[in-house]
Amino acid sequence: MKKPAFLLAAxxxxxxxxxxxxxxxxxxxxxxxxxxxxxxxxxxxxxSTYRRYPGSPTVIQGATIYDGExxxxxxxxxxxxxxxxxxIGETLDVPDGxxxxxxxxxWVTPGIIDIHSHLGNYPSPSVAAHQDGNEATGPNTxxxxxxxxVWPQDPGFSRALANGGVTTLNILxxxxxxxxxxxxxxxxVPSRTMQGMKFPGAPYGLKMACGENPKRVYGSRNQTPRSRxxxxxxxxxxxxxxxxxxHQWENYRxxxxxxxxxxxxxxxxxxxxxxxxxxxxxCYRADEMANMIDxxxxxxxxIASFQHAIEAYKIPDLLRENGICAAMWADWWGFKxxxxxTVFENVPMVHxxxxxxxxxxxxxxxxxxxxxxxxxxxADGRRAGIEISxxxxxxxxxxxxxxxxGIADQTGSLSAGKRADVVLWNxxxxxxxxxxxxxxxxxxxxxxxxNPALRPISDFELGxxxxxxxx
Amino acid sequence: xxxxxxxLATLYFATPAAAQTVAITGGTVVIGDGADPVPxxxxxxxxxxxxxxxxxxxxxxxxQIxxxxxxWVTPGIVGGFTRLxxxxxxxxxxxxxxxxxxxxxxxxxxxxxAINPLSAAIATNxxxxxxxxxxxxxxxxxxxxGQGAVIDLGADMDAVMRPRAFQxxxxxxxxxxxxxxxxxxxxxxxxxxxxQALIYARNPAAYGGQSSDxxxxxxxxxxxxxxxxxxxxxxxxxxxxRDILSVIALRTDYPRLNIILVGVSEGWTVAPQIAAAGIPVxxxxxxxxxxxxxxxxxxxSNIGRMRDAGVQVAIGMIDxxxxxxxxxxxxxxxNLVALNNVPGATGLSWGEAFAAISSxxxxxxxLGNEIGSLRPGRRADIVIWDGDPxxxxxxxxxxxxxxxxxxxTSRQTRLRDRYLSIDEQQLPQAFEW
Numbered sequence: 001m002k003k004p005a006f007l008l009a010a011x012x013x014x015x016x017x018x019x020x021x022x023x024x025x026x027x028x029x030x031x032x033x034x035x036x037x038x039x040x041x042x043x044x045x046x047x048s049t050y051r052r053y054p055g056s057p058t059v060i061q062g063a064t065i066y067d068g069e070x071x072x073x074x075x076x077x078x079x080x081x082x083x084x085x086x087x088i089g090e091t092l093d094v095p096d097g098x099x100x101x102x103x104x105x106x107w108v109t110p111g112i113i114d115i116h117s118h119l120g121n122y123p124s125p126s127v128a129a130h131q132d133g134n135e136a137t138g139p140n141t142x143x144x145x146x147x148x149x150v151w152p153q154d155p156g157f158s159r160a161l162a163n164g165g166v167t168t169l170n171i172l173x174x175x176x177x178x179x180x181x182x183x184x185x186x187x188x189v190p191s192r193t194m195q196g197m198k199f200p201g202a203p204y205g206l207k208m209a210c211g212e213n214p215k216r217v218y219g220s221r222n223q224t225p226r227s228r229x230x231x232x233x234x235x236x237x238x239x240x241x242x243x244x245x246x247h248q249w250e251n252y253r254x255x256x257x258x259x260x261x262x263x264x265x266x267x268x269x270x271x272x273x274x275x276x277x278x279x280x281x282x283c284y285r286a287d288e289m290a291n292m293i294d295x296x297x298x299x300x301x302x303i304a305s306f307q308h309a310i311e312a313y314k315i316p317d318l319l320r321e322n323g324i325c326a327a328m329w330a331d332w333w334g335f336k337x338x339x340x341x342t343v344f345e346n347v348p349m350v351h352x353x354x355x356x357x358x359x360x361x362x363x364x365x366x367x368x369x370x371x372x373x374x375x376x377x378x379a380d381g382r383r384a385g386i387e388i389s390x391x392x393x394x395x396x397x398x399x400x401x402x403x404x405x406g407i408a409d410q411t412g413s414l415s416a417g418k419r420a421d422v423v424l425w426n427x428x429x430x431x432x433x434x435x436x437x438x439x440x441x442x443x444x445x446x447x448x449x450x451n452p453a454l455r456p457i458s459d460f461e462l463g464x465x466x467x468x469x470x471x
Numbered sequence: 472x473x474x475x476x477x478x479l480a481t482l483y484f485a486t487p488a489a490a491q492t493v494a495i496t497g498g499t500v501v502i503g504d505g506a507d508p509v510p511x512x513x514x515x516x517x518x519x520x521x522x523x524x525x526x527x528x529x530x531x532x533x534x535q536i537x538x539x540x541x542x543w544v545t546p547g548i549v550g551g552f553t554r555l556x557x558x559x560x561x562x563x564x565x566x567x568x569x570x571x572x573x574x575x576x577x578x579x580x581x582x583x584x585a586i587n588p589l590s591a592a593i594a595t596n597x598x599x600x601x602x603x604x605x606x607x608x609x610x611x612x613x614x615x616x617g618q619g620a621v622i623d624l625g626a627d628m629d630a631v632m633r634p635r636a637f638q639x640x641x642x643x644x645x646x647x648x649x650x651x652x653x654x655x656x657x658x659x660x661x662x663x664x665x666x667q668a669l670i671y672a673r674n675p676a677a678y679g680g681q682s683s684d685x686x687x688x689x690x691x692x693x694x695x696x697x698x699x700x701x702x703x704x705x706x707x708x709x710x711x712x713r714d715i716l717s718v719i720a721l722r723t724d725y726p727r728l729n730i731i732l733v734g735v736s737e738g739w740t741v742a743p744q745i746a747a748a749g750i751p752v753x754x755x756x757x758x759x760x761x762x763x764x765x766x767x768x769x770x771x772s773n774i775g776r777m778r779d780a781g782v783q784v785a786i787g788m789i790d791x792x793x794x795x796x797x798x799x800x801x802x803x804x805x806n807l808v809a810l811n812n813v814p815g816a817t818g819l820s821w822g823e824a825f826a827a828i829s830s831x832x833x834x835x836x837x838l839g840n841e842i843g844s845l846r847p848g849r850r851a852d853i854v855i856w857d858g859d860p861x862x863x864x865x866x867x868x869x870x871x872x873x874x875x876x877x878x879x880t881s882r883q884t885r886l887r888d889r890y891l892s893i894d895e896q897q898l899p900q901a902f903e904w
Contacts, residue, residue, distance in 0.1 A: 125761050125762060125763050125764055125766075126763060155760055156760060159760060314893070316893070331796070332796075333595075333795060334558070334592060334795040335562060335792075335795070336562035336563070342883065343886050343890070345887050349891070353893075364762075365757065365760070365791075368757075378864075380866075385891075431863065432863045433808055433812075435810075435813055449813055450814055465712070465737065465768035466768030466769065466770055469768065469770045470770065470813060470814075470815040471769075471770050471771060
């Protein structure tokens with residue numbers, strides 16, 4: 001469980017670091033100008049530099065395949081090359097020169113996508129100097145972008161890859177604020193920079209929060225919000241202000257005149273109302289999710305996902321009707337009042353009602369076992385009479401989070417043309433006895449259980465006790 | 472749906488098993504002592520105790536037969552280190568009795584009167600197969616947390632099996648912080664407290680615990696007497712190699728200390744020294760991140776490697792949802808089995824992994840003759856599962872504690888049942904109960 005780290009963070013005085021002016025190349029400068037042309041400012045000033053790593057054309061054969069869209073192929077084949085899934089089926093022609101992986105007795109799935117992670121912004125070790133996930137200095141910090149907190153050397157990234165088969169993850173700001181800031185979607189590849197992990201073309205998200213956390217953080221300082229009613233009031237006022245800002249810019253783009261002053265808070269909120277930025281809304285209670293749905297309707301934006309959604313099982317009809325995914329733990333409960341009504345069948349109950357269910361971690365340990373979390377939820381659902389197949393349940397781990405992150409056209413299932421984000425498991429991935437055997441990201445083999453050289457070690461762990469100790 | 476749930480709740484044990492001989496037959500029997508499971512075994516229970524369990528056990532004449540064909544029969548899970556029963560809602564301080572930051576007392580605190588047998592956490596963990604738990608207080612403003620207990624999870628008000636079963640102390644990073652800011656300070660506090668306890672023991676009436684230079688009041692001094700005399704265990708939370716060895720070294724000056732280490736993420740790096748000292752360890756199973764600097768060497772292979780080096784080890788949950796999710800124990804044990812297939816990693820055999828959440832923690836707490844296994848004479852804490860108990864898909868069908876069948880419902884199952892079919896309600900959910 002995350003400690004209330006924002007309390008520490010707020011008391012720390014940071015030393016300014018020496019600024020370095022990177023020699024921006026003509027190419028990137030012209031790229032920035034091109035990006036600026038349409039919108040009057042550069043909407044992507046920290047662009048992805050991620051490039052897929054080299055991979056060889058690969059065929060996995062003889063495996064049980066969950067395609068991530070609910071389909072299962074027994075004794076099937078997957079072929080990927082040039083970073084993309086080329087074909088999937090019972091039998092495929094093996095191209096000349098392709099690497100053959102014998103998947104007999106093994107399972108193949110799309111890589112797991114964790115829609116709720118704090119790797120990088122609350123990294124290990126969890127010392128005060130690393131508490132970068134909550135800018136708890138005001139209830140609206142829609143201006144901050146959590147990508148600027150991400151430390152790529154967090155050892156948690158490699159654990160999530162090697163033990164968890166996680167190939168894509170969404171890093172969210174914390175929930176101290178009503179508007180926590182922008183989230184960032186990352187490829188789970190070791191990199192020297194955040195930009196080197198940034199998922200190309202993935203839309204930004206906005207982390208919002210309802211309930212106990214914002215009102216506790218600000219109420220304890222005798223500031224607003226200190227009640228749930230003020231949570232909503234403060235948020236509505238922010239939307240109203242952002243609407244005015246949005247109109248100023250629309251007027252400027254259409255009619256010219258004086259260029260409005262930029263405001264990073266309102267820029268993010270306007271981006272939400274324009275549909276460019278997806279809302280990921282931390283919310284536990286059913287009644288509060290209903291309030292958030294109404295507020296979204298009032299201001300004409302959509303909620304992509306509710307995060308945690310402990311009581312989603314009470315309102316799956318609302319979620320279904322509004323097209324909102326619920327990202328849930330299998331079974332966390334009891335750590336605070338709004339997490340008191342957990343049921344262990346939350347995920348299957350939401351799925352069974354026809355709404356979009358996601359299994360998320362919000363945790364640097366459980367991100368290593370999201371397949372197991374899904375398996376527990378699946379089993380508890382079956383115990384309660386909810387029959388969902390294994391292959392169908394895999395959507396909770398890949399396609400559904402990809403949908404909520406706006407990247408389902410690129411990843412989340414083993415569909416031809418999508419990124420070759422593939423995990424080969426050494427057994428049934430819903431069994432406690434199984435582990436990732438090989439993990440490919442964009443067709444590049446980045447983890448191999450049987451090859452010690454393919455186990456990444458972060459800078460932080462190099463030269464430390466236990467370095468490379470399999471983990 | 473309702474019918475299915477009602478069927479599962481049917482009392483297999485028509486009368487309390489306490490005064491009757493019951494034979495559970497046909498199931499895969501796990502003794503819990505580290506041995507492999509026994510297919511088609513029999514477990515015989517009489518007067519709330521195990522009579523016999525295993526492959527070639529005769530069914531006594533007149534015994535009530537419970538057919539467990541296709542099921543697994545195991546001892547109940549023993550939570551090796553928990554805060555179970557002390558916390559209802561973690562962040563609601565009025566329901567959280569795990570620590571006492573404003574108390575004048577520390578080592579003298581006793582969790583026994585704080586255990587709430589009707590806590591939702593106890594009922595919920597019962598549904599996960601947990602029958603007993605080691606319950607420790609948390610520390611607050613000193614290195615000492617107080618006296619922990621061993622409890623059962625039965626649906627009655629008599630939860631505390633052994634009160635004042637051990638003293639809990641922090642001597643790692645947290646201990647340093649509690650003591651004023653350094654490990655030097657935590658060890659000074661610890662040594663002073665034990666020295667004062669020895670003074671107290673020689674003449675309680677003359678003890679100057681009220682004076683400012685003793686730094687230990689009478690209540691706390693009295694509680695540490697059995698600790699320094701080795702009559703109750705001292706459970707020490709440490710993670711780092713240096714802290715482990717510093718704790719072992721305390722026995723030079725306090726030779727009767729009966730030390731149990733908990734946490735111990737870096738134990739594998741000094742496993743021979745731990746084994747040579749004969750100090751048992753209740754370790755976190757899956758910690759593999761350098762969550763703090765004291766855990767740089769953390770690895771999932773920790774328990775397996777310590778076991779291979781001869782350390783007496785069990786699985787505990789310190790600081791890991793330890794008030795609510797002891798039901799993770801089976802999943803954690805299963806992961807240690809899975810680890811055996813990863814080259815270079817070290818896990819446990821299936822039998823060892825199950826023992827690490829049943830008989831091994833019981834033995835470390837000195838209760839191996841009472842709980843944790845299906846060996847003859849043990850309390851009849853029995854769980855009948857619908858499959859391999861370490862597997863994620865398995866669930867509890869029947870549970871006995873002291874031979875008495877336990878309910879497997881909780882707030883959680885009631886909420887589930889209320890909302891399983893929201894579309895068919897004639898009245899609001901509030902009328903569905």
